[in-house]
Amino acid sequence: MTKPTSLISSEIDFNREGKQVGFLRLPHSVHRSAYGWIPIPVACIRNGEGPRVLLMAGNHGDEYEGQIALATLLRALDVQDVRGRLIFLTSANFPAAMAGMRTSPIDEGNLNRSFPGDPHGSVTAQIAWYIEHVLLPQCDYVFDLHSGGSSLMYVPSGLCRRHADPTRMARSLELLKAFAAPVSYVTDAPQGEDRTLTAAAARQGVIHLGTELGGGGTLTIAALRTAQEGVRRALKLVGALAESVPVTPAPASRLLQVRGSADYVYAPDSGLFEPLVELGDDVTVGQQAGIVHFHDTPWREPSVAVFQRAGTVLCKRMPCRTERGDCLFHLGTPFED
Numbered sequence: 001m002t003k004p005t006s007l008i009s010s011e012i013d014f015n016r017e018g019k020q021v022g023f024l025r026l027p028h029s030v031h032r033s034a035y036g037w038i039p040i041p042v043a044c045i046r047n048g049e050g051p052r053v054l055l056m057a058g059n060h061g062d063e064y065e066g067q068i069a070l071a072t073l074l075r076a077l078d079v080q081d082v083r084g085r086l087i088f089l090t091s092a093n094f095p096a097a098m099a100g101m102r103t104s105p106i107d108e109g110n111l112n113r114s115f116p117g118d119p120h121g122s123v124t125a126q127i128a129w130y131i132e133h134v135l136l137p138q139c140d141y142v143f144d145l146h147s148g149g150s151s152l153m154y155v156p157s158g159l160c161r162r163h164a165d166p167t168r169m170a171r172s173l174e175l176l177k178a179f180a181a182p183v184s185y186v187t188d189a190p191q192g193e194d195r196t197l198t199a200a201a202a203r204q205g206v207i208h209l210g211t212e213l214g215g216g217g218t219l220t221i222a223a224l225r226t227a228q229e230g231v232r233r234a235l236k237l238v239g240a241l242a243e244s245v246p247v248t249p250a251p252a253s254r255l256l257q258v259r260g261s262a263d264y265v266y267a268p269d270s271g272l273f274e275p276l277v278e279l280g281d282d283v284t285v286g287q288q289a290g291i292v293h294f295h296d297t298p299w300r301e302p303s304v305a306v307f308q309r310a311g312t313v314l315c316k317r318m319p320c321r322t323e324r325g326d327c328l329f330h331l332g333t334p335f336e337d
């Protein structure tokens with residue numbers, strides 16, 4: 001059997017020295033355009049041997065901090081600023097990014113639930129396959145910049161997955177410390193969840209740094225600055241930037257962990273969500289987190305959601321309207337080895 005190959009072709013050669021920009025061409029034959037392709041922006045800066053880093057944002061199209069931070073970095077860096085190779089995929093799920101949506105308007109694909117993908121599948125599955133099987137095998141590190149998107153707002157955070165291998169865990173913690181968001185947290189892989197880029201990176205032996213920068217469908221000065229300065233420090237740490245490239249000193253970062261479903265609070269009913277705590281608050285077990293009001297039956301007593309665990313509020317739902325099962329909050333708790 002022949003090895004499957006991607007239908008996506010790259011206008012740039014990742015093995016060539018220098019700075020190149022162009023598009024990944026994803027063939028897309030539709031009524032409007034019989035022989036057309038979707039132009040996914042891509043760039044590469046290569047300067048000799050050194051670390052190989054994939055810089056990625058727009059995995060979810062409505063998460064803007066990383067898309068802006070990486071585009072700004074791409075424009076700022078010249079070949080002599082780089083050691084090794086940086087590949088920029090600034091709006092990875094490009095159709096979603098152009099629509100300002102978490103998922104693709106073409107196939108409703110959530111790229112971060114589409115790995116390992118399919119080289120001949122839906123548009124989103126093809127993008128996932130290309131990232132996992134073409135880009136990641138050429139990289140030592142991947143920085144994947146997320147935020148809360150349209151429905152959530154985060155305390156700007158860097159994150160990594162917990163590794164059983166102590167060397168990988170130590171390297172990931174060093175990256176978090178260099179990225180130095182106000183919060184750094186370690187997550188346990190959700191049981192059975194192997195469709196994320198984090199899982200893809202683990203399969204390909206690539207060290208992964210993630211973020212949850214802000215969100216709410218907007219952009220804050222603080223979250224963007226965290227992204228811009230943090231990526232530079234993390235690149236410097238791995239040796240991918242020349243000595244002469246300036247980086248700001250790492251501010252203090254609080255190290256936490258997010259372990260599992262008990263750290264999350266979900267809407268117990270559908271209605272109007274009234275939050276009772278704010279981002280960054282420390283909460284106790286059994287404390288009321290939020291209320292869901294029934295505006296279809298206003299005489300009915302509202303539902304109350306409570307925290308199952310003590311911790312710090314890292315993430316909060318933004319829209320007031322909510323449905324049963326929506327995530328309202330999640331917590332971080334002090335990091336334990």
Ligand SMILES: [Zn+2]
Nearest residue numbers: 060063146147
């Ligand atoms: Zn995301």
